[in-house]
Amino acid sequence: MIEHNLPVLVPLILLLGALSVSVFGSWKRALAFPLALASVAAALVVAVLGVRQTIIVGTVRYYLGGWVAPIGIEYVLDPLSAFMMTVVLTVAVLVFVHARTVVAAELPGRAIPFYSVALLLLTGFSGIVMAGDLFNLYVFLEISSLAGYALIAVGEKPSPVAAFRYLLVGTIGASFYLLGVGFIYIMTGSLNIADLTKILPAVVSEAPVVAGLILMVVGLAIKMALFPLHGWLPDAYTYAPSSSSALIAPIGTKIGAYVLLRILFFTFEPGTVRDTLPVADIILWLSLGGILFGSVMAIAQKELKRMLAYSSVAQIGYIGLGIGLANPLGLVGAVLHVLNHAFMKGGLFLVAGNLRLQIGHSTIPAFDDSLRKAMPWTMAAFALFSLSMIGIPPTAGFFSKWYLVLAGFENSNWIAIVVILASSLLNAVYFFRVLEKVYLRSNKKGEETDIHLPRKEVNFSMLAPTVVLAAGLLVLGVLNAVIVTEIIVLMIPSGL
């Protein structure tokens, strides 16, 4: 029985979790955290079952209210969405475990609304991933965006301004997307993705369909912060509370990339966006620009969280590059990088949260080796995340870059390969700059620093998620061939 309801269960569990956290939390404050964690964990279990189900029997469809698509609304769980859902929820569970101490310290007395809105954010994400039609996708996109603005706005002093800017830009993106959906609806009379794949080839060269596709791509490029539409991202990630950035940074922009993938390769045909219209090419060149721009800007930053935010712009570029190359290896690289980057960037933001809680700042020039002595585990995890970001085997980061380079070879796109290699060197520059300070620069005051550090290492509930994510990078790196052949190969659409 549960197999047929899988697609609708994940958003439902998370939505009920969001409601029950605010209801039971206001009754007994201590219930909020366990309830939030339990609902995310339950959703993760369902998502893992979904991956198993899609491997065994293929796509699962759920018709809301028993109305069969395209008349009714359907929720679809195919290999790509099951995979995305599992990645999102795995990171979310770890961030939630980590959040307990951080939220109590950074947002005193506001834990209940925080968990409730965070669950709403995940509801939105799961809805986007499961939605079987373009309009439902828009509604869930806006649910997750609204929750995201709220999560960012409760941070440091300038955070409401950053959130307001993000809101204006995000609404432009969502409205462009909706306008594009309108153009396509006028031409085809359908919103259902499976239905559209049958209708669209006949009308794909008509002007309104082309305009609709372009509007949707522009809107989604804003949502996923594709260069040069990334302006909202650095401020939003820097000023948000540590738990919010650790939740939104690894997942949020990936969901935008997922929708782009869904529209370009699963709604329209891969051949259309590659050959008839140069959409994939444009995304490719913008991504290459973003990779270089983000890496160079990250080198110039003095603040750890800001550096990570600019590096996100570059990492989104890798995913865009995989989409833009529009061949099977590119898709494998993009999807694998979604997984790897979710682990790496989530872990790096957790490290930034640990630093802020323990030493009160994360300004890079102030780092020295007292940090390593005080927090050896956090710093070891940081070093592992850095190696993975640079792309040193056997960490996971190497393998997604490897597939992207192979995809570049297949299209004979030498510039893409040069940019990937150059950006790895730039990554090395900005991560080794931090590692050099933490491991090599001796601190001038000698032993005194140990006195004004309140505690040496962060407590277990914060350390465990950080170390699990770091260890996960090695596991993913070793198992990457299994992940690609067992799961990602199933996602490749026909005609790619």
Add this chain to the structure above:
Amino acid sequence: MAEFFLSYYAYWFIFALTVVGLYGMLVKKNLVKKLIGMTIFQTSVIVFFVASASKWNATIPVIDPEIGADPSGYINPIPHTLMLTAIVVGVATIGLALALLMSIYRRYHTLDEPHLLQRMK
């Protein structure tokens, strides 16, 4: 040429609304005016959907014995239904934006962008 403009006048009006909204968001310095621009922009999308469903010599989509089951006699109800949801999303966005503006005003005592940037330094 004139006929081309006249036959699509609803879409020209919507295009003008979109441009006005974007202008307000990008050029105006006051955050409240930016928000007003955003509202106009969102509304233009909603009007676009509603305009796309309109039809001459057609009635509301409730079966009328005189017209029968002929779909050309009725207006397409789906864009209207979709826009009900889009309006709700829009209202939620504006509500959240106003809450953010309140919190900005409490922290910086201004909603004027040049002043705000000065005080943020």
